[in-house]
Amino acid sequence: xxxxxxxxxLLLSALIVxxxxxxxAALGELVVEKAGVLNLGVEGMMILGAICGFAVAVExxxxxxxxxxxxxxxxxxxxxxxFLTQYLLSNQVATGLALTLFGLGLSAMIGxxxxxxxxxxxxxxxxxxxxxxxxxxxxxxTHDWVVYASLFLVVAVWYALTRTRAGLILRAVGExxxxxxALGYKVVRVRMLAIAFGGACxxxxxxxxxxxxVPQWTEGMTAGAGWIALAIVVFGAWKPGRVLLGAxxxxxxxxxxxxxxxxxxxxxxEFLSMSPYVITILVLVIISADRSxxxxxxxxxxxRSFHASS
Numbered sequence: 524x525x526x527x528x529x530x531x532x533l534l535l536s537a538l539i540v541x542x543x544x545x546x547x548a549a550l551g552e553l554v555v556e557k558a559g560v561l562n563l564g565v566e567g568m569m570i571l572g573a574i575c576g577f578a579v580a581v582e583x584x585x586x587x588x589x590x591x592x593x594x595x596x597x598x599x600x601x602x603x604x605x606f607l608t609q610y611l612l613s614n615q616v617a618t619g620l621a622l623t624l625f626g627l628g629l630s631a632m633i634g635x636x637x638x639x640x641x642x643x644x645x646x647x648x649x650x651x652x653x654x655x656x657x658x659x660x661x662x663x664x665t666h667d668w669v670v671y672a673s674l675f676l677v678v679a680v681w682y683a684l685t686r687t688r689a690g691l692i693l694r695a696v697g698e699x700x701x702x703x704x705a706l707g708y709k710v711v712r713v714r715m716l717a718i719a720f721g722g723a724c725x726x727x728x729x730x731x732x733x734x735x736x737v738p739q740w741t742e743g744m745t746a747g748a749g750w751i752a753l754a755i756v757v758f759g760a761w762k763p764g765r766v767l768l769g770a771x772x773x774x775x776x777x778x779x780x781x782x783x784x785x786x787x788x789x790x791x792x793e794f795l796s797m798s799p800y801v802i803t804i805l806v807l808v809i810i811s812a813d814r815s816x817x818x819x820x821x822x823x824x825x826x827r828s829f830h831a832s833s
Contacts, residue, residue: 529782535662540736542774543673544569544728548752549759549766550673550680551724556756557684558717559697559824563619564604566749567626568722569729572597574630576730577642577740586645590669590730597726598719600626605718609711612828623749631742642738645669669731674767676724681763693717697822700829710829725749747800754804760820 548565555562575596580589604622607613648671650664684690693713695703700710732748733740751773759765 529785532658532661534778534782536665537778538771538775539662539666539670540774541778542770543670544731544736545748545752545755545773546673546767546770547669547676547728547731548725548749549755549770550676550763551721551728552752553756553759553761553763553766554680554684554693554724555717555721556825557697557761557822558693558714559700559822559827559829560608560714560718561615561619561826562601562604562622562718562721563616563753564600564622564626564749565721565725565752566745566747567623568597568600568725569626569732569749569752570630570743570745571600571626572726572729573733573744574634574637574729574740575726577733578633578637580643580730580734581637581640584643586643586734589643589734590727593730593734594723594727597729598723601718601722601725602715604722605715608828609714609718612830615826615828627743634740634742637740638742640739642734642740644738645735667735669727669735677763677767684763694822697824700824700827704829714829725752728752751800761822762820 548569552562552565572593576589576593578589579592580586583589600622603625604618607618608615645667647665647667650660654660654664656664682690684694692703692708695706696708696710696713703713704710728748729745732744737744752770755766755769755773758769759767
């Protein structure tokens with residue numbers, strides 16, 4: 524075992540990359556849940572975004588268009604969920620689970636012709652002299668545009684939810700959809716838009732996996748990232764800043780276990796591989812132990828179907 528082989532600069536830089544797809548998906552789900560909708564189909568939207576983004580990038584040779592394709596794929600799948608739950612009033616939990624299964628199957632079918640193909644490279648942003656600053660430069664200023672877009676999205680979601688009229692309406696719908704409807708707000712429309720935004724974010728996160736993190740298409744490559752994103756929303760108490768912390772925590776554990784394997788730590792590989800998920804579960808258990816705190820932060824209408832009586 525040689526822990527000196529673990530480079531802290533490379534470790535932190537890899538942490539940011541590993542956390543980005545989960546952060547994107549979690550931010551999208553946070554907005555969806557703030558609107559009072561529980562969408563358990565994040566995994567399905569991520570995997571469909573991964574193959575749509577990869578396929579579009581390969582066919583066009585342009586990774587930026589590929590990311591747009593991934594976001595569109597995730598949004599399209601989310602709109603199926605939106606139609607079923609908001610217009611046909613189907614059960615949100617059952618529909619979300621079905622959406623995940625559908626997304627996994629559809630992505631496997633679409634991806635049959637893309638196995639073994641290399642994705643076009645997503646270039647890093649050139650920060651010039653900033654990238655040469657010892658330690659700080661290699662960690663923070665050597666990434667692609669999606670990493671910085673995800674950080675900007677954290678601030679944008681926080682600002683939109685807390686400082687804008689649209690955010691206030693969305694939170695009102697999530698807290699009490701009947702009262703919001705009585706005030707004249709279009710509950711279904713607000714929730715449809717929130718679900719589409721969440722799907723686009725999940726699809727973008729999936730595209731990041733297949734275009735940057737790997738970068739290639741592998742069936743089932745999300746490997747539970749969508750479920751982790753769902754858990755991080757609860758861990759973050761439906762607050763963007765804490766969701767960022769949760770995503771980076773999980774990304775850090777994931778990268779660390781890979782480095783420990785490479786360093787030859789005398790622990791079975793299977794235990795190291797499952798450690799990020801086990802630690803995430805433990806953190807959720809600890810957070811959920813304070814039921815009053817969780818109930819205080821959770822949107823009051825979360826998971827409840829809305830039906831206008833008038």
